[in-house]
Structure formats: C-alpha cells, structure tokens
Amino acid sequence: MRLQDLSAALLELDASHRRRQRVSLESPQGVEIIIDGNEYLSFASNDYLGLADHxxxxxxxxxxxxxxxxxxxxxxxxxxxxxxxxxxxxxxxxxxxxxxxxxxxxxxxxxxxxxxxxxxxxxxxxxxxxxxxxxxxxxxxxxxxxxxxxxxxxxxxxxxxxxxxxxxxxxxxxxxxxxxxxxxxxxxxxxxxxxxxxxxxxxxxxxxxxxxxxxxxxxxxxxxxxxxxxxxxxxxxxxxxxxxxxxxxxxxxxxxxxxxxxxxxxxxxxxxxxxxxxxxxxxxEADDRRERLAQLVACCRRRLAGTAYSTGTSRTPIQPFIIGGDAHAMKLAQGLQQQGYWVPAIRPPTVPDNGARLRISLSALHDVQQLDTLLDRMLLLAES
Missing domain, CATH: 3.40.640.10 (Type I PLP-dependent aspartate aminotransferase-like (Major domain))
Known part of the structure; x- marks a missing residue:
C-alpha cells in the first residue's frame, strides 16, 4: 500500500467502526484501573488469577x-x-x-x-x-x-x-x-x-x-x-x-x-x-482463586442464559456478550465507559463478520456483586 493510500484506508476503517486506537493505562494491571485520568472497573484483562501485581x-x-x-x-x-x-x-x-x-x-x-x-x-x-x-x-x-x-x-x-x-x-x-x-x-x-x-x-x-x-x-x-x-x-x-x-x-x-x-x-x-x-x-496455591473464578463464571452464565447475547458454552473466564453489529458493539462499550466500566468492543477481523461482541474477561479479584452490576447495565444498554 502506498503512503498516500493510508489515510483513505484509515478513514474507511473509521466509517466501518473498525479502527483500533490505543489508550494509556496509568495504573498497575488489576480490576480497578486508571485510563486517561479516569477510574474504571476493568473486565478486559487476561490476568485471570490477579497475579500481575501480586x-x-x-x-x-x-x-x-x-x-x-x-x-x-x-x-x-x-x-x-x-x-x-x-x-x-x-x-x-x-x-x-x-x-x-x-x-x-x-x-x-x-x-x-x-x-x-x-x-x-x-x-x-x-x-x-x-x-x-x-x-x-x-x-x-x-x-x-x-x-x-x-x-x-x-x-x-x-x-x-x-x-x-x-x-x-x-x-x-x-x-x-x-x-x-x-x-x-x-x-x-x-x-x-x-x-x-x-x-x-x-x-x-x-x-x-x-x-x-x-x-x-x-x-x-x-x-x-x-x-x-x-x-x-x-x-x-x-x-x-x-x-x-x-x-x-x-x-x-x-x-x-x-x-x-x-x-x-x-x-x-x-x-x-x-x-x-x-x-x-x-x-x-491458587485453588481459592480458581474457585472464585468458577463462581463468577456460573453467575455470568446464569444471568445471560436465555438471552440473545451469549452462546452459554464457556466454562472459562472468557464470557462473550455477542452483539453482532460493529456500531452497536462500539456504542455499548462507550456507554459502559461513561458509567465507569472498561469492557472494550471486539470487532472483525478478530471475530467473524456480524460477530462483534463485548468480551467479559473475569479475574479472581472481581466479586459477584461487581459482575452482577455490570451485567445489569450491559443488558439495559444493549436493549435500549
């Protein structure tokens, strides 16, 4: 691709809601993070056992x-x-x-x-x-x-x-x-x-x-x-x-x-x-942390059962909240950010076309009340 083509190609990504942009984490990895000066409860990290800042x-x-x-x-x-x-x-x-x-x-x-x-x-x-x-x-x-x-x-x-x-x-x-x-x-x-x-x-x-x-x-x-x-x-x-x-x-x-x-x-x-x-x-030594993860997974699967947003097949800390359209997924992620939750939208080519989602990534440092509140807000925003 020529240099002069890059700008147009990036604009196309913007128009299709698929342009990626980085943010700057200002705190150690954890469930409570600071990004660009704002505090968030994060459900976006793969730090499943909460060891990254142990x-x-x-x-x-x-x-x-x-x-x-x-x-x-x-x-x-x-x-x-x-x-x-x-x-x-x-x-x-x-x-x-x-x-x-x-x-x-x-x-x-x-x-x-x-x-x-x-x-x-x-x-x-x-x-x-x-x-x-x-x-x-x-x-x-x-x-x-x-x-x-x-x-x-x-x-x-x-x-x-x-x-x-x-x-x-x-x-x-x-x-x-x-x-x-x-x-x-x-x-x-x-x-x-x-x-x-x-x-x-x-x-x-x-x-x-x-x-x-x-x-x-x-x-x-x-x-x-x-x-x-x-x-x-x-x-x-x-x-x-x-x-x-x-x-x-x-x-x-x-x-x-x-x-x-x-x-x-x-x-x-x-x-x-x-x-x-x-x-x-x-x-x-982390059996207690894995047990906490299992409780969180069970809570998430129970809350999303019967909705259109999850396949319900994951018993791991990765819990997909499937939206479908890229624009809708981005809007949902932005709505959650405004309420203090960091759950980024995942879009193609990371997932198949019409498979955009919010990927709920659970950590042993989360508690069930935090997850319940997140799911309440996700379901409300997704259906609004």
Whole structure:
C-alpha cells in the first residue's frame, strides 16, 4: 500500500467502526484501573488469577533485576541464555509434566517457531477455523498445505486427514478459544493425531493457570503423548510475560536448532525468567482463586442464559456478550465507559463478520456483586 493510500484506508476503517486506537493505562494491571485520568472497573484483562501485581511476584522480579540486571543482551544461542532461563525452563517442564520446555518472548513467537520448524513444503497442517491469528500465521509461513476445518468438527478434520498424502501432518488448535471461551476436544484430537500419524499442537494461552489445577488443559484431561506439543503464555494467568513450549527433549532440541523466532531473537529479560518459579508457586496455591473464578463464571452464565447475547458454552473466564453489529458493539462499550466500566468492543477481523461482541474477561479479584452490576447495565444498554 502506498503512503498516500493510508489515510483513505484509515478513514474507511473509521466509517466501518473498525479502527483500533490505543489508550494509556496509568495504573498497575488489576480490576480497578486508571485510563486517561479516569477510574474504571476493568473486565478486559487476561490476568485471570490477579497475579500481575501480586506483591510476591513484584518482589521476585525486583530480586531478579538485582541479580541479573535488566536486559539479556543477546540471543539464547550466543550469551543470552542465563542460568535463570535454564532453571525456569526446567521448572515449567516439571509443572506441566513434560520432559523439557523452551522459553519464548511471546506466544506469537512460540507458535511461529513450532509450526514452521516441523512442517514445510510437501507437508500438511490442519487448523481450526477459530484459531488465534498467530497459529494461522505460523501455518501460512510454513509453506505447508494449510487446511482449515470447521470449528471443533472432528468429522471434518478426519476427512481432511484421510485425504492427505503429506509425509508430515500437524494439527494446530487453541485449547481455549480466546473470543468465545469454549474448548477444543483435546482427547478426541489426540486420538485422531495417533490414528493419522500427526503432531497435535495445542496453544493453551487461556487455559494455563486456570484449568487442571493451574497446570493447564492437557493436565485437566490427563493427556500424555510424545506427539502432543504444549504451548502456554506467561503473560495471562501467570502474571508475567513471554511463553513456553513443552514436550519431549528431542522436540525441544529440534526447536533450539530450527525455531527461527527462538534462534534469531534476543532472549527475554532474565529477571522475568527468575520470577517464573514464584509464579508457578502462586498458581499451584491458587485453588481459592480458581474457585472464585468458577463462581463468577456460573453467575455470568446464569444471568445471560436465555438471552440473545451469549452462546452459554464457556466454562472459562472468557464470557462473550455477542452483539453482532460493529456500531452497536462500539456504542455499548462507550456507554459502559461513561458509567465507569472498561469492557472494550471486539470487532472483525478478530471475530467473524456480524460477530462483534463485548468480551467479559473475569479475574479472581472481581466479586459477584461487581459482575452482577455490570451485567445489569450491559443488558439495559444493549436493549435500549
């Protein structure tokens, strides 16, 4: 696109209510936030357990900075891989019950590394239609035959697998879908991977810390297989930043040698890696927080049952309030902001056309009364 075309294209986004704009957070992450000088009750963060500003985690990062400094200074394969990174990877592998783990700067980088290093020309990758954009980008960049199956449709996936003659096959899914909060049928997907000699790669960005007593979606379903590759992010329920991939030692060794976003990226700050053990301890001890989340989820599902605004299928902290039209969703979000609630509108291309929504993101730091009041106001504004 030429420079002179950018202004017109942005105006088109304005006209369709799809132009994104940033705001400046003036407070630590939490349920009570300050944006542009105004106070809001936030239902927009992925800090599901409320750990992002936990005193123990803050102290762990401070101690990590005192021990390791601020920046890592180099890629992992040069001098950027510190003892803090190594110990964090070992702790993460133990926590999710896999042989080895590898740290990445983001879940996006992890997804690109795994997919592009395992499949290429002549191979095939099969992806759920509602996968996160980073999974789709990894599939596209791999140059493998990229086939998308209908959301959670095992029969459709099996048809595609059966019709493929590719030497290497990879199935890529979100364990918990970020905009609907529903879950992939992981045991059935693993069975298909076994039957058709395929890898199963699961992105558990929104399940880690919440499901399986905090150990994630694979632990909740007691899944174990060398062909299962597990990725989770550390910037959501874990309260930190970055991501990790866990699997067999052989797989991790391959990623160290062929994962381009790992090889060619500066390592994440070692102070963050040094805080991973504290984060994992807090996650393991957070049964009361997960119980509070379960109560909030039950309240939200009960309040929205029978309305036109929710699918009612999510048992996770992601609760969609589906509006449909972009303009209506924006108007509802703005109306809530005027009343002190921060629940941004989610519009295409993040969600399908006519699928605009407010994504209610629950935290263990919310209470039921706060959620009840939000839902009262949302329902009133949506129907006005």
């Amino acid at each position: 005193p123990s985690l803050v102290r762990a990062v401070q101690q990590g900075v005192e021990r390791w400094g601020v920046g890592s200074g180099a890629a992992h394969l040069l001098t950027g891989h510190s003892q803090a990174h190594q110990q964090a990877e070992e702790a993460l592998a133990r926590f999710v019950g896999r042989e080895a783990a590898l740290l990445f700067g983001s879940g996006y980088a992890a997804n690109l590394a795994v997919i592009t290093s395992l499949v290429g020309r002549g191979d095939a990758v099969f992806a759920d239609r509602l996968n996160h954009a980073s999974l789709n980008d990894g599939c596209l960049l791999s140059r493998a035959d990229f086939q998308r199956f209908r959301h959670n449709d095992l029969d459709h996936l099996e048809q595609l697998l059966a019709g493929s003659s590719a030497r290497t096959r990879l199935i890529a899914v979100d364990a918990v879908y970020s905009m609907d909060g529903d879950e992939a049928p992981l045991p059935e997907l693993l069975a298909l991977a076994e039957r058709y000699d395929a890898w199963l790669y699961i992105d558990d960005a929104h399940g880690f810390g919440v499901l399986g007593q905090g150990r994630g979606s694979q632990a909740e379903r007691d899944l174990s297989s060398e062909r299962l590759i597990y990725m989770a992010t550390l910037g959501k329920a874990a309260g930190l930043a970055g991501a990790f991939v866990a699997g067999s030692s052989l797989l991790v060794d391959w990623l160290v040698n062929r994962g381009r976003t790992y090889i060619f990226s500066t390592a994440q700050p070692p102070a963050l890696a040094a805080a991973v053990s504290t984060s994992l301890r807090l996650i393991a």
